[in-house]
Amino acid sequence: MIKYTLQRLVALALTLLVILTIAFLVIRLMPGSIYENTELPPRLLETMEAKYRLNEPMIVQYAYFIRDILGGDWGTSIAIRVNVPVWQVLYARIPVSLQLNIVALAIALPVGVLAGIAAALFQNGKVDHAISFLVVVFVSVPSFVFATLLQYTLGFRLGLFPIVYRASAEGFARYASIVMPIAALSLGPIARVARYLRGELIETVSSDFMLLARTKGLSLFDATLRHAMRNSLLPLANIIIPMFTSILTGSLVVERIFAVAGVGGLLVNSLNASDHPLTIAILVFYSMLSLLTILIVDLSYGLIDPRVRVGGAKNE
């Protein structure tokens, strides 16, 4: 297990290096200059280029870039909040985005799991049909469409919730304003979890070991809880990765629709303003999040599934 964890960590570091390289190249290859003002005196330009090492060949720039990052220096923002270290700019925004994403995920998982169980246990009944219908709708419609629809119906027509997010509001008003963004973000994941779990559960419930559990003298409830649930939740770990990343990418757009001052908006702004250090920092932040999720899922898989845990140990 330790060796496996180390392997995963090394893989993670390598992936991050690749991401950094690609981010560096893509940004340097973008047309345009970081200076919008073309009438700057040549001496000033030279000084500036020397400061950001833009007068060096690309490969040297890359070496400096990597060296700085290894040294913990990610640079300062050059357009959005000039001369403020990029991570500081980012830190201000992260809590807002993360809060949104984590709450959406935290709601999606249990709700999806419950819906999936209900659909599976009442397979082909009314409950199942209703859930399956909603699942199809929620899976196929993207989150930003829901965002707009929610804004129009619940926000504008019914006036139940504020149309945009109000970070400055206190207490109830603030929570009310976060309901719709979270709903928009979590509907898709809820549907995906429910659909997945329903399929898994139906398969497990009709398996031989469930029958054995029942012929052992376990009640249907005990057998389902002890045998079917754990076995079905296991593969669920697999879809949490794409789900987390999809909530993240979905929130890029949804954050803008609800005017949430999160990382998503910041990324768009920094790209528009050619604030390269900030863009790279945000890209790395998103990549790190995805990579960490994958790492957690990989490791937890080992913890839940003995075939991975014990089988892996034997081969070490």
Added chain:
Amino acid sequence: MARANGRNSWATPTRAAERDDPAAGAAPRRKILEVRDLAVSFKTYGGTVQAVRGISFDLYEGETLAIVGESGSGKSVTIRAILGILTRNARIVGGEIRYRGRDLTQLLEDEFHDIRGKLISLVFQDPLSALNPIMKIGRQITEALQLSLGMGRVEARDRAIELMRAVAIPEPEKRFDQYPFQFSGGMRQRIVIAIALASDPEILICDEPTTALDVTVQAQILELIAELKTRRNLSVIFITHDLGVVANVADRIAVMYAGRVVETGTADDLFYDARHPYTWALLSSMPDLETREKLFSIPGAPPNMLYPPAGDAFAERNAYALRIDHDQHPPFFRISDTHSAATWLLHPKAPRVERPKVLVERIARIMERRAADELARDE
């Protein structure tokens, strides 16, 4: 015991008849399970499938009853009905299953918890899928002990290890904490048997317990079941489609076809004196060491149980079928106290027919070998 002699080949059925002979001084045996006119149907999109159409049999204390029949003859449905684990679209449409006087068909799911696994246990066909792949072996044995018998953790563990030893698992203490994927097929079947035995049941139902195993392991498992049966005084129902397996384990045999019992008798009755053409066909289609010519196979396929035929279901495939077989289902004709068969051929007015030549020759060979065996034993 006589049992030990008959195990080496199918050709020498057990001496069950000798043991059952009241003259030999055996105590009168008590019925432990009594199935009467049991009928089970399944609702499907295509219509109602009559999987079991009124079968009856008895299970006596301490005996092994084999139910033989090809796939789809209703064997597994019958035992699922006994255990109350029929699928949701199945319905018991008639008959009763009396276990020590109680009719199991009338029990509620809650009441079944006191019977299933505690008094009547099941050993599955496929040990590879019968165990939960991500739960430790020991846990799967102790779970029922703890949950339904209320044993403590330590006590349950001791009992599980003792059970694992009883089914000949080497190093049970170490094996206790392993997972199913670390066990071979035969080992897993031993575990499934251990689970079935966990709460000391009276009846052990084995649903083709050796089908998924290779032949050498099959013999070991059969031996284990026979040994456990005598040691724990179990009554065993053995479901199989393999007459070779039956010859080694069964005291009595019920042959099923298309949801009905067509012939029932002691192992000797059925192996030496079968009367139903379907039993003949089954016996003829089984290879033995002397088989040189092309092996007999029953022509045609079993009937579609959505539309069961009016007369004898086997008539379509039966070379011996009489005209009445196509119209009217034959009743049971008694041949002896232990032996009866449902075929019009046994009717006093029926024409006399000869059994298939293959079968006659085979029985002669078996008799010869058996006589030789007995001679060898006496010396």
